[in-house]
Amino acid sequence: MTSQPSGWGEQPGPPVREISRRGFLRRAVGVGVGLLTLQFLGGTILFLWPNLKGGLGDPNLAIGSAADIASQQPEWVRGLPFIYNKARLFIINVPAGKSRVEGTGEEFADPGMDIVALYRKCPHLGCNIPQLCDRSLWFECLCHGSKYTILGEKRAGPAPRGMDRFAHRIENGAYVVDTSVKITGPPIGTETYDTRDTEAIEHCAA
Secondary structure, eight states: OOOOOGGGOOOSSSOTTOOOHHHHHHHHHHHHHHHHHHHHHHHHHHHHSOOTTTSTTOTTEEEEOHHHHHHHOGGGGGTOOEEEGGGTEEEEEHHHHHHHHHTOOOOOSOOTTOEEEEEOBOTTTOOBOOSOOTTTSSEEOTTTOOEEOTTOOEEESSOSBSOOEEEEEEETTEEEEEEEEEEOOOBTTOOSSOOOOGGGSOOSOO
């Protein structure tokens, strides 16, 4: 072990345990970048985290009664899907929807449990599926052309399956949807209703 001779005089450079101006600036920039990163990550997590008070992830999402839905979307009794934006849902009045597709003109004010709560997120790449196409009376994703019947069964396009959906029940006369558990859409080839040839009808999406 050696020691520095005292005769060498004062050595250049910052004193021991002191930080240079350059070092201070580097640390300040590092702290600032770290804080910005934490803020970004926090905002991202809050944005992506399910809204447990009224959207995805809620096992008790109250939609309202059939009359409530019809008051907001009068065409629901004639088969036009009701859009519930908070959870990206289509609420399908099944008998009225079939009547709309078949052109019988029948109205169904209260279908009871005969509804379907479809997820509007396209199973292909997650685009938001728009309202029912008024030409084909199918759901048609405008991003890549996947097409689904009013019951969410896939008929054309690159999607790997039909539209996902959620379980529902009726409590005190109102529809309640469990959006905490997503039910995978029906596999390709499922044809329980509306087997029209996609090439024989006019579409909204290419």
